[in-house]
Amino acid sequence: AQLVRLEDYRPSDFLIDRVELDVRLHPTMTKVTATLSMRPNPAGRSDVPLVLDGDEVNLKAIALDERVLEVGEFEASPQSLVISQPPQQPFRLTIETEIDPTANTKLMGLYRSSGNYCTQCEAEGFRRITYFLDRPDVLAVYTTRIEAERVEAPVLLGNGNPVESGAVEGTGRHYAIWHDPFPKPSYLFALVGGRLGRVAKPFTTMSGRKVEIAVYVEPGKEHRADYALDALERSMIWDEKVFGREYDLDVFNIVAVSDFNMGAMENKGLNIFNDKYVLASPETATDTDYANIEAIIAHEYFHNWSGNRVTCRDWFQLCLKEGLTVFRDQEFSSDERSRPVHRIAEVKTLRARQFLEDSSPLSHPVRPSQYREINNFYTATVYEKGAEIVRMLKTIIGDEDFRRGMDLYYESCDGTAATVEDFLKAFADVTGRDLSHFSHWYAQSGTPRVNVHGHYDEAAKTYRIDFKQQIPPTPGQPTKEPMVIPVVLGLVSQDGQPMQAACERVSTRGVFLLDKAEDSITFTGVSSRPVPSVFRGFSAPVKVSLDLSSEELLVLLRHDTDAFNRWQAAQTVAMRMLVSLSTGVAVRDEEMNSLASAFCSFMDRDALSDPAFAALVLTLPSEADIAQEIGKDVDPDAIHRARKEVRRHIGRACFEHLTDFYRTLAETEAYSPDAASAGRRALRNAALDLLTAADQQAGEKLASEQFETASNMTDRLASLGVLMTIPGMVRENAIGDFEQRYRNEPLVLDKWFTLQAAIPEDTTLDRVKRLMEHPAFSINNPNRVRSLIGSFAMLNQVQFNRKDGAGYALLASIVLRADELNPQLASRLLTAFSTWKMMESTRRSHARRALQSIAQKPNLSRDVGDIVNRSLE
Ligand code: HT7
Ligand code: ZN
DSSP: OOOEEGGGOOOOSEEEEEEEEEEEOOSSOEEEEEEEEEEEOTTSOSSOOEEEEOSSOEEEEEEETTEEOOTTSOEEOSSEEEESSOOSSOEEEEEEEEEOSTTOTTOOEEEEETTEEEEEOTTTTGGGTSOBOOSTTOOEEEEEEEEEETTTOSEEEESSEEEEEEEOTTSSEEEEEEEEEEEEOGGGOOEEEEOOEEEEEEEEOTTOOEEEEEEEESTTOGGGGHHHHHHHHHHHHHHHHHHOOOOOSSEEEEEEESOOSSSEEOOTTEEEEEGGGTOOOTTTOOHHHHHHHHHHHHHHHHTTTBTTTBEESSGGGHHHHHHHHHHHHHHHHHHHSOHHHHHHHHHHHIIIIIIHHHTSTTOOOSSOSEESOGGGGOSHIIIIIHHHHHHHHHHHHOHHHHHHHHHHHHHHHTTSEEOHHHHHHHHHHHHOOOOTTTTHHHHOOSOOEEEEEEEEETTTTEEEEEEEEEOOOBTTBSSOOOOOEEEEOEEEETTSOEEOOBOTTSOTTSEEEEOSSEEEEEEBOOOSOEEEEOSTTOOSSOEEEEOOOHHHHHHHHHHOSOHHHHHHHHHHHHHHHHHHHHTTOOOOHHHHHHHHHHHHHHHHHTGGGSHHHHHHHTSOOOHHHHHHHHOSSBOHHHHHHHHHHHHHHHHHHTHHHHHHHHHHTOOOSOOOOSHHHHHHHHHHHHHHHHHHHHOHHHHHHHHHHHHHHOSSHHHHHHHHHHHTTSOSHHHHHHHHHHHHHTTTOHHHHHHHHHHHHTOOSTTHHHHHHHHTTSTTOOTTOHHHHIIIIIHHHHHOHHHHTOTTSHHHHHHHHHHHHHHHHOHHHHHHHHGGGGGGGGBOHHHHHHHHHHHHHHHTSTTOOHHHHHHHHHHHO
């Protein structure tokens, strides 16, 4: 496949000002007539052919300025439409195409989901509907007429505002016309036609405009959309209050569909969602589901400004909308919930997904410089690391200047297709700072490692901290420049008091900017040896090596004013122990006991004052986290044993506290998804997990009772998760009971698939194969595939990475099967191989062979071909 390069960008030779679309929906023969008002682009080349993009479209007719073009005047293939001598002044091009939405298993362009019609156009799906200049810097005003059988599709939705609707005389058909006054790129186009239920409410914007906001779902499930609608309303209020951004159309519609490649899509005025991120009831959704729904509803809504009003010039600028919008949704969730707890959750995800990606063969910069398949760049790096860059910028310039910079960015770039440079310029303009060094974060891949060494001078009462940064080589980038790294820090005395020492290199907000490979700062007036608390709030996406002893870290766990670093301290102590045990390094009993007693005293003193935070402290680093920390010659079985041992030890040492928590935190009131209630459930279920690690029999009894009596999905699923770790009839009966209870609930059965796929036992491979034959499983549905196969590959460290290679072989065969239907889905599954190079040699050889078996297959999609080749490099 052809390599697309950032440096080759040039403006389009033609522009499209207006698009009139007439879409006549039909299950297999949908007719699309597109009338494009076009003109040569003054910034483009002149006297060049007009080349429109297509993808599996079938051309029926073409006319230029109402004159039908003859064969010879144009050249059409399913991939492109070329007019060799287009007019040199404005013209109208009318193109009629026919497409088959039922046969569209790629879920890109116009397709059917549960009989409903819907579209997905980002990144390059519009060209699967009609021939077009399908690139984000071509902005047009769209008017869409949608027509369908009334019985098949009583609801017809488009972008923008509704203009007109009615019957098509003498037929069973009807139509609706939508007009979107805001110029937009084709990737933001959407339409929906189907039988859908609706919940709605009026919203008044800050300037007093009336908007109707609505969520459409499968009929009968309307009550499960209430939480999503409420989250939307809260998002709209928050964006007005925090960023001064107001909604701009008369309606805002969200539609939930059950077949969807990603989480959701921010089409202008018509967001389309994976139903997993809309539908929620206490009986079917967990606390995590509720939190995800809130975050994704907010994310897509926030795109209305960061993405739609200001869009991207080209796909290399993807982080411009995605990183910024993730930052915005993170801030929203932090304001709506607990900021420190949310920050820890964000960092856990960043490390698990982005750090992993950045240390793998798939590592790439937040703004890549080249791609073969853009769908493969909707990654944790672009999204999550992209958000961290925005957060660092805010840390460096401060809250007020950040808001002023954002306002300037929106004002100066509204209605345009912008670049990362435009974004940074707004902040440079409002602060007068030179941000060119900072911009390395967009261009250099790899996670920097920062070594931190402290030296206390007792006589001089000074404390010096030496910093050293290194950025590992990554594909295409053997050497790097030092980055600008904001280090938020403070000193804590050995008895836990904050120390007010002075250092001119540290700003009043507690920020030191590390912008060289090595640097040192010195605090004066330090009365006793301090414990440094660095990278508070995880102020930069870096790995930190600290020379602190476990005792010093436990001082931080107990006393640091920064909640993130309290959690981090416990994680670091536990991680050191887990790595030692996993790699055959002896751990002294005293070390294990001191960690356990720190946990016990934490539970004693602090845990109940913030249960959500306590649940995070009591959860050890995952097996995947430990593997990443070890980094090479990884033996997943040894890691699994080590983690089990440490959990058992802590469980036994803190048994009484845990039992006490389990009892006192039992739910007495009706379920509510709010953060405080969710936190209590999280702590109680973390206690159940540790109790079970300490005493399997007692744990099994408690978990069975909880499973049977639970009043909500969070508690039922957590107890089933605990039962999954104990082989035997109790577990198998619970699995059967759950299946029966939720047999008509696809989203709940997904959870059931996931739990079974994650069982760390040899029989799981056969179980997964059996489940693929289950009537609820379908290789065509991304949620089903991700819940069974994705979970097996991403969550089950020991069984996916089996020493006999059978886990790799299974994934390879499924990737090849999925690739024939849905390349995006297949290539995402394939990224589970990104850890293969860090495994020990036997597993490594099996993985290489599995990857080679994929690479050798003829007719691979561009998506899978790209990932497999980069993985093998
Ligand atoms: N902007 C969207 C990204 C996207 C996508 C969504 C659904 C299906 C295919 C897709 N390809 C790219 C989602 C977002 O980040 O908001
Ligand atoms: Zn997004």
